Amino acid sequence: MKNKPAYILKVSCPGKVGIVAAVGNFLADRGCFIKEFHQFDDLESGRFFSTIEFVFEGNQQPSVEQLKAAFEVTALRFDMEWEIHDANQPARVLIMVSKYDHCLRDLLYRRATGELNIEISAIVSNHEDLRYLAEREGLDYIHLPVTKETKPEQEAKLIEIVEQTGTELVVLARYMQVLSDTLCQQLAGRCINIHHSFLPGFKGAKPYYQAYERGVKLIGATAHYVTGDLDEGPIIEQMVERVDHAQDPQHLTQVGRDTEAQTLARAVKYHVRHRVFQNGLRTVVF
Template sequence: MRSTSEATPPARPEYILHASCPAGIGIVAAVATFLAERDCYICALEQFDDDSTARFFMRAVFRQQDKSPAIDAIRAEFDSTVATRLDMGWKIYDPLDPVRTVIMVSKTDHCLDDLLYRRRTGELNLSITAVVSNHLDLRPMVEREGIRFIFLPVNKDNKAQQEARLLEIVDETDSELVVLARYMQILSDGLARRLAGKCINIHHSFLPGFKGAKPYQQAFDRGVKLIGATAHYATPDLDEGPIIEQVLTRVDHNYRVDQLTRVGRDNECLALATAVKFHIERRVFVDGNKTVVFRGP
C-alpha cells in the first residue's frame, strides 16, 4: 500500500489572470496559446465583450505544471508578448495571498461582525490591517480579534485632516481594499476619487430607491413588497457608484419598521460579504459606471 504522501501529490500553484482591453478578434486565443506554450493548465476561463463600451474582460484561473517557468517570468513574458500588443490592462494574482484591507465603521456592528466571522472561518481571505472608526463603540469587538483599532473622530472642522490620515493609514499598511461596513460619514469627492475601484460601500436599500436617511421608514411608508441592500464601489456621486451585488427579500404589509430593519440587516451583511468575496477573488471589473462580475467557478 502506498503512503498518503505517495497517493496524494502536492497541489500545484494556481493563479488568477484579471485582464481587460479593447474588444477585438483573437484575444482568447492569444491568452490560451501563451499559457499553453508555458505548460500552464487553464482551470477556468470567463470572458465578456461589452458591445456598449467596446471593452473585453477576462478572468482566467491557471495552474503551473512541471515545465512551467517561474511565475515572475510568466508575468514578464505576458506583458511583453500579449498585453502590450493588445493594449491590455492586466494583473496575475496569487489567490493564497490575503487581501490587505482596512474596514471603516461607526456604531452599527452587524456588517463588521459578519466580516470578522467570515474571515475567521476562512470564507474571506482577508488580512484586516486596521479597523478605523469615528466612534469608540466597536473597539472591544475589534481588539478581541487582535486587530488594530484606530479612532478618527470626524466633524466639519477636521474632516479634511482625518481623511488625509485615513489615506496615510492605507499607505502605511499597504492595504489595497477599503470596506465601509456601515461607516456613517460621506466621503469627500477627493477621497472617493483616490479610492476609486478599491472602496466598497454597503447601502441599506435597493439602489437607486430610498437614498439618504431612514430608508426602512421610507420603505414602510411606501408599503414596499421587497427589501434590499446594495454593495457598490464608492464614487464622488453619493450612492451611485458601480454596483457589485444586490440582495432582495420579499416582505408584505405585516412587517413593521423594526421587522423591516432586521430583514435589512441580514441583506446588508450578505450583500457586503458577497461583494467583498467577489472583489478579493478578482471577479469584478469596473466598466464605466457599472461592473462586470464573473460569478462562475
C-alpha cells in the first residue's frame, strides 16, 4: 500500500447529519483505504471541515478527474466546497524575497530533503542580492524592482508570472514590500507571509530592537494569509521563544530568524498538504 497513489479530499460545508457517512460510503464503494481522516465542526459558524487521505486497494487507479466527476453528486447533496488532489504531486510555489536570506535558505533546504513537497516555479525579488542562491539551485530568479511609480506595473508582471508558471502558492519569505489591495485580492487564499513578530505585537521597523527596549520575555513569528489589511490576515501558524535580560538586540535577531524560518516552513507545509481552511477571520489547520 506504500507504493500506491494517494489522494486527498478536502471538504468544507454547512454542518448537518450524514456528511461523514456519505463521504465514507463514497470511498468504500470504490475500494478506498483511508490513511488519515481529520474533521472539525465549528459550532459557532455552523460549518464542517474535513481532510481525508486515501488510497485504492484495487488494481485499477482512477484519475483525479474521474474522482472529481464521481464525487460531484455527493458534493451537491451537502452544498460542499471541495477539492481532490494527488497527494504526491508537488505544489508549484513562487517565493518572493528582498535582502534577508534565512527563510529562503530554509525553504530550499527543506525542499531538497523532501520535507516540503514543493516545486519552485520562480524566485522573485525587488533586489539582486539573493540571485546567487537561486542560480546555485538552478532556479529562475526574476528581478522586479519596485518604486511608488512602478509598483502597479511590477505587480501586473508578477501576476503574469504566477499565471504563466502555473503557480499555486506565493510565499513572501521576508519580502519587504506591502502588496496592493488589488494584488491581495488576486492572490487571496494562496499567498502566505511571515511576520517578524508574534502578532499582535511590535510592528514597523526593527521589531527585535523594540522588544529589547521593552524587556520582553517572549519573541515570536506569525505566518498568515495575505489580505488588504496589513499583517491582519488569517493566522496559519505561530511560534514563540523565551528570552531574557542578558540577550542583546543582535542575539534576539538571531533567535528571531530561526523562529521565522520554522514558522513559515510549517505554514507552507500545512498549505501544500491541503490541511488549511479559512474560516472567516480564523483558520482551521489539521
